[in-house]
Amino acid sequence: MTSSDKLRPDALAGLRACKLWRTASDGSVEMLARTARVEDLPRGARLITEGEPALALGVVIAGRARIHHLGADGRKIVFEVVEGGEALGAVAALASGRYPASADAATPLTVAWLDRGEVFRLLEREPSVARDLIADLASRLVAFTRVATALSMDVPERLARFLFQRSLQVGKATPAGLLVELGMSKAELAASLGTVPETLSRAFGKLKRDGVIEVRAKSVVVLDVGALARLGEGYREG
Amino acid sequence: MTSSDKLRPDALAGLRACKLWRTASDGSVEMLARTARVEDLPRGARLITEGEPALALGVVIAGRARIHHLGADGRKIVFEVVEGGEALGAVAALASGRYPASADAATPLTVAWLDRGEVFRLLEREPSVARDLIADLASRLVAFTRVATALSMDVPERLARFLFQRSLQVGKATPAGLLVELGMSKAELAASLGTVPETLSRAFGKLKRDGVIEVRAKSVVVLDVGALARLGEGYREG
DNA sequence: GCGTGTCCTTGACGCGGGTCAAGAAGGCGA
DNA sequence: TCGCCTTCTTGACCCGCGTCAAGGACACGC
Numbered sequence: 001m002t003s004s005d006k007l008r009p010d011a012l013a014g015l016r017a018c019k020l021w022r023t024a025s026d027g028s029v030e031m032l033a034r035t036a037r038v039e040d041l042p043r044g045a046r047l048i049t050e051g052e053p054a055l056a057l058g059v060v061i062a063g064r065a066r067i068h069h070l071g072a073d074g075r076k077i078v079f080e081v082v083e084g085g086e087a088l089g090a091v092a093a094l095a096s097g098r099y100p101a102s103a104d105a106a107t108p109l110t111v112a113w114l115d116r117g118e119v120f121r122l123l124e125r126e127p128s129v130a131r132d133l134i135a136d137l138a139s140r141l142v143a144f145t146r147v148a149t150a151l152s153m154d155v156p157e158r159l160a161r162f163l164f165q166r167s168l169q170v171g172k173a174t175p176a177g178l179l180v181e182l183g184m185s186k187a188e189l190a191a192s193l194g195t196v197p198e199t200l201s202r203a204f205g206k207l208k209r210d211g212v213i214e215v216r217a218k219s220v221v222v223l224d225v226g227a228l229a230r231l232g233e234g235y236r237e238g
Numbered sequence: 239m240t241s242s243d244k245l246r247p248d249a250l251a252g253l254r255a256c257k258l259w260r261t262a263s264d265g266s267v268e269m270l271a272r273t274a275r276v277e278d279l280p281r282g283a284r285l286i287t288e289g290e291p292a293l294a295l296g297v298v299i300a301g302r303a304r305i306h307h308l309g310a311d312g313r314k315i316v317f318e319v320v321e322g323g324e325a326l327g328a329v330a331a332l333a334s335g336r337y338p339a340s341a342d343a344a345t346p347l348t349v350a351w352l353d354r355g356e357v358f359r360l361l362e363r364e365p366s367v368a369r370d371l372i373a374d375l376a377s378r379l380v381a382f383t384r385v386a387t388a389l390s391m392d393v394p395e396r397l398a399r400f401l402f403q404r405s406l407q408v409g410k411a412t413p414a415g416l417l418v419e420l421g422m423s424k425a426e427l428a429a430s431l432g433t434v435p436e437t438l439s440r441a442f443g444k445l446k447r448d449g450v451i452e453v454r455a456k457s458v459v460v461l462d463v464g465a466l467a468r469l470g471e472g473y474r475e476g
Numbered sequence: 477g478c479g480t481g482t483c484c485t486t487g488a489c490g491c492g493g494g495t496c497a498a499g500a501a502g503g504c505g506a
Numbered sequence: 507t508c509g510c511c512t513t514c515t516t517g518a519c520c521c522g523c524g525t526c527a528a529g530g531a532c533a534c535g536c
Contacts, residue, residue: 069387077390079383095376100383123368130361130368137375138333141382145317145338148386149307152315154522186484199523201485217484217532392492424514437493439515455502455514 011038011112014061017085020136021122021129028122028129036112041105047088048103054092056113060084063109069101077194079147081106091137094119151194153232156203158193161232163213167222177214178222185218249276249350252299255323258374259360259367266360266367274350279343285326286341292330294351298322301347307339315432317385319344329375332357389432391470394441396431399470401451405460415452416460423456 012033021029038061041047047058047065058065060082067080067088079101082088092099093116123130150158163180171178182189190200204220207213212228214221222228250271259267276299279285285296285303296303298320305318305326317339320326330337331354361368388396401418409416420427428438442458445451450466452459460466 069383069390077386079386091376091379094372095380096373097377097380100380100387120369123365123372127361127365127368130365130372131358133372134332134361134368134375135334137372137379138329139335141329141375141379142333142335142338144379144382144386145307148315148317148382148389149338151386151389152307196524197484198486198525202523205485434494435514436495436516440493443515 007033008038010110011036011061014085014110015059015112018059018087019085020059020087020090020133021126022132024122024126024129024132028126032114032118032122033112035118036114038110038112041109041111043105043108045105045109046102047105047109047111048099048101050099050102052099054089054095054097054099054116056115057090057093057119058088058103058111058113060086060088061110061112063111064106065103065109065111066106067101067103077151078192079144081192087136091140094133094137155193155195155199156206157231158195159200159203159232160207160212160228162189162193163207163220163222164225164228164232167225167228171222174221176221178225179219180222181219245271246276248348249274249299252323252348253297253350256297256325257323258297258325258328258371259364260370262360262364262367262370266364270352270356270360271350273356274352276348276350279347279349281343281346283343283347284340285343285347285349286337286339288337288340290337292327292333292335292337292354294353295328295331295357296326296349296351298324298326299348299350301349302344303341303347303349304344305339305341315389316430317382319430325374329378332371332375393431393433393437394444395469396433397438397441397470398445398450398466400427400431401445401458401460402463402466402470405463405466409460412459414459416463417457418460419457 007030012030015033015036016026016029021032024032036059037056050069062084065082065088066078067082068078082103088103088111089099096116123133150161153161166183167178167180170183171180173179184192186200187197190197193200195203204213204215207228208215210227212222212224212231214223245268250268253271253274254264254267259270262270274297275294286305288307300322303320303326304316305320306316320341326341326349327337334354361371388399391399404421405416405418408421409418411417422430424438425435428435431438433441442451442453445466446453448465450460450462450469452461
């Protein structure tokens with residue numbers, strides 16, 4: 001809240017990159033940045049607690065946050081991973097309700113908090129921004145449906161789906177097959193898929209026995225991409 | 239598409255009641271209504287098929303529709319029940335993607351289809367409508383998070399939650415306790431809770447054994463509202 | 477070489493819940 | 507009153523997956 005907060009260049013750049021107001025003028029974004037409260041948090045810090053009134057909307061400037069829900073038994077489902085330029089709790093803040101899920105920093109994190117009112121003021125100044133905002137909220141909701149859909153699949157299917165999508169992004173062709181780096185520890189992957197390491201391990205075992213993949217330490221070799229796609233059959237958007 | 243479609247009074251009233259553009263002027267709503275394609279469908283008809291390009295947005299004029307997802311094994315999860323004045327597939331249409339879930343008519347249904355472009359044109363004519371639209375999308379997303387959350391509870395908990403919420407709406411105090419009409423067959427209720435009649439029946443049995451409710455044919459008597467609320471503990475928004 | 481971490485895998489077990497199949501328990505027309 | 511159909515319940519069984527507990531496998535330091 002000191003005057004030195006007013007214009008951190010990284011925060012300004014982060015807000016400028018935010019898709020929620022992609023078409024807003026630089027001037028408006030700068031005004032937004034001046035009202036932002038910027039926080040630097042260590043890995044593991046709690047950003048948002050489920051059930052609290054959503055007064056502000058966060059934009060991730062650097063790092064990754066994880067949106068999740070803790071069940072009564074302490075089990076955790078991860079809904080979404082939020083990275084630079086994306087918003088946190090936008091939904092609840094705009095709906096003027098309470099946060100429907102919690103969020104933690106998955107890495108050291110810089111986040112800019114904007115008051116709900118400021119965002120509405122931006123909309124009044126530049127009505128065309130509404131279209132950006134609406135498109136973003138809507139596609140977020142679509143992504144969400146996909147998560148809920150995935151919860152109805154069993155673990156090997158969810159793993160197949162993850163591997164298929166990951167192979168599209170970071171797969172490298174090799175003589176042995178398509179090499180895919182997992183990009184995280186298996187324990188983390190298990191949590192992302194809504195399961196535990198033991199079960200994930202068995203899912204890897206199953207795909208391997210079926211001849212679909214070969215398992216390495218921090219990567220897998222995909223032998224049959226088609227089978228992977230079929231197993232993880234979700235509905236890809238156009 | 240005939241000119242007689244242009245201004246069905248029920249469609250006009252339904253669109254006027256739609257929260258998505260609550261603050262729009264009557265004139266704008268009438269213009270919207272003139273472009274709408276109105277359909278009358280029998281119970282059970284398929285409105286939207288998962289994966290199809292979302293070109294239009296539906297508004298329910300009369301009846302109830304059910305948004306659901308069919309798993310590979312034919313199992314069905316119901317995400318949402320949409321009633322008069324609410325929108326169908328708004329999300330996907332506004333995000334210009336594909337429908338992320340399917341929808342069926344749960345009762346005989348009248349629905350008005352609006353082209354995406356018409357909605358965007360309305361936004362340009364009346365920018366203040368964006369705020370309504372954003373608030374609605376956002377609260378929809380919050381509701382959705384709650385559904386996903388509920389999927390991590392077991393069946394008796396989901397049932398308790400349903401009964402608790404239903405008792406708030408239609409509960410009637412009687413000497414024996416709080417009488418709650420289910421309002422649908424137990425098979426339908428089972429589907430809404432993402433389970434099958436057999437398991438629902440056992441869940442009723444469990445709540446009854448625990449002294450929380452008494453089970454009647456098409457209603458239940460709630461003996462211990464507190465226990466119900468505790469079991470179905472979700473996160474109510476403010 | 478030998479501890480001592482961390483991370484991953486493997487087996488045994490229990491529980492929730494879906495499926496199958498066989499009864500109850502009503503409507504409802506003849 | 508008697509079928510007869512639909513809806514709901516009950517029991518038996520199986521499967522997926524989470525938990526607990528016991529090993530590997532590999533990296534560190536000494």
